[in-house]
Amino acid sequence: MGSWLDRLKTQPLDWLREKSCPPVLARVLTEVFDRPADDPEVAAARNGAFNYKNAVTISRNQQETGTWLNKVLEFEAPNNSRNRGPGMVNQFLSLVEYGWDPTHPIIHSSAGRMLRYVMEDTTADLFEMKGYVGTNEAATREILWALAVISAASLSRAGYGDDPSVVAVAERVLGELGEQYPEGGDPDLFDGQVEIAEESKEDGIYRVVKPGHHIPDMFLFYLMAWHPVFHTDEARVVVKRVVDYLMKGDEIALRLRQSAGKRYIKLVDLHISQWGRDEFADKRLGFLLHDLELLARTGTLTSSDKAVELLEWVLSLQDDDGVWRVDDHIEKAVSRSQYHYFPLEESWRGKHKKYTDVTFRVLLILRVLDRTCPL
Template identity: 25%
Template sequence: MPLAWLLEHGSLPVQVRALTELVGPADDTRAALGGAYAHPPAVRLALQQRRDGTWGGQMLSVARAGDASFEGIGTIPAVRRLLEYGWEQDAPTFHAARKVLFRLLAEDLDPYYLYELRADAGTDEYLIRRGRALLREAAAATLAQLGCEADPRLRGAAVRLLDRVMAFVRATASAAGAETAPPLPANAAPPTPHFLVMLAYMPRFRSEHQDEMTRLLAFLSAPAAGDKPRGGAARRDLGQPQVVLGDPLAGVSETTGLPSMLAWLEVMARLGFLRRNPAWSALLDRLLNERDAKGVWQGRTTALAPPERAWDWPTFPLGDPAAARESLVADMTFRLAMIARLAGRTLEPA
């Protein structure tokens, strides 16, 4: 792990997180946390928060690739990007946002809380229900990353979400090989990336549901069965293709979209799934083999297209979008080192 190189070439968030997450907590690393709050993109993003705790009165919208002003950013990717920048979970900026996010966990169908999805949903009860479900999972993921695992509101939401996903997983398994798939149970829902992010930041909750985690890993390791869950093809949706119907990396080229791949590998590593899946472990090995003798990633930067989905947009880039190539390489080098550590690999500072 090229710590000295990361501290010289990485952005402020990469420097801070390399010290605090890869080296470990110590007095000198704690002192470095202030650098995350001085990062110009982080300051620009934080200053866009409204008095009601939201960013632009939106939730899932992401900024255009390369837009340093973060125009149109929604609350959920904004909060998660600030956390990725290295901001602490109790930063004052998050206080008002946390209140809004907890409101989204409620199991009601009030269309007011659809935010930017309200226009597309209209008065269609199915679309209102679907939109609230998307926002509920995304809010749960953000609250989990904010360190709210012990809050009973989040734990209650997590239990309900897990029950729905397990109903879908069981129904899918029982229908395997059938000529005509039976309709899904009314309470069944496929997993989404935000659901997986939520679980990734709730280790105690996962330990209480180990059997469900084993079934979930088996489902995620299988080839994706298609792009829509059974029974969903006939309904108009909300332009949020979020469901995960199997391994999303199966058959995907590594020449484009590497940051999105790393976002997936990180979630799997935090879940404890990466080391138990040979294909994901092999992909991590291949990416680690692209490092030079100093441990610096030397792959093709043409593959570093910024993610465009609400769940993985917050992870890359941590530096300024217009920064030099070394900043992007530092992002990749840091992220690979962190994933390797989460997966149980041994990294020695260089």
């Protein structure tokens, strides 16, 4: 049985050692090369990740409630003077990408808040979501369930997947997916569509998601990718039906959840369902790496011709020394409030820093494929 990593032209570990920031190096050593936590080089890199400027800056703005700015799902750009910026879910996932884990009190604090949502605790503060429920008990239950799934997905990503309440949500979602994504047919996920005109990049037509239904968005894929409930042979059959539906694409890409007539979150399916090589090549490579990693972790990447073709294209971009120097395809700038995944380097002013981010992510995808879809 072959290895995806064996397809590399050259192994770039020494280059990554020299050029990477501590979070990238720590994750390369542990997630790609399986070095143990007590390895001295790993321990030094992990300590550097916990003290990394970008991550520490995020952590300092966490409030005693475990949230940021008393917000849970907000994804807007930072504006301190107006008390605006990304909320708990985005910032929590950003810190996890930097390599912070349940041993860190900042992660532990937010996890405690999310676990209350996972348990659908009706006494839990909903923060910015309060205005969408009021005294409507049905709306409260609906939004709590949406928060439970989002929280379970985030917690699974962070290493809390063995918590009984998270397991219960994962099992319930798997059961619902089996019903909502029938074998041999398309799911019935939407209840009409609405047009939103806000004179912003979020203008457009949105499909309205039926209450309690699961669309193939980032949060569903985080749950399927990281929670063991979805890693059995029986569960993989259901997961593949979700992926098959995703890869069919949809002429309307935007999604909207609403309760009692009030819109409370805008979503989108994974970008790989809509974009092809030309779109990703136009400075959207980070989004492609994100989606390919999720497909690899769910064990479904090789079942999609489109995903395989995109991965082959990415692999073809590697230089002879093992590094991905893909200036034409890397985002010029990415707001952390909009995208927690990429980049991890503090600054991209030095060209090699762009390359460490991309090189690490490609190696990670290949290593995951060695576990889930070996050659």
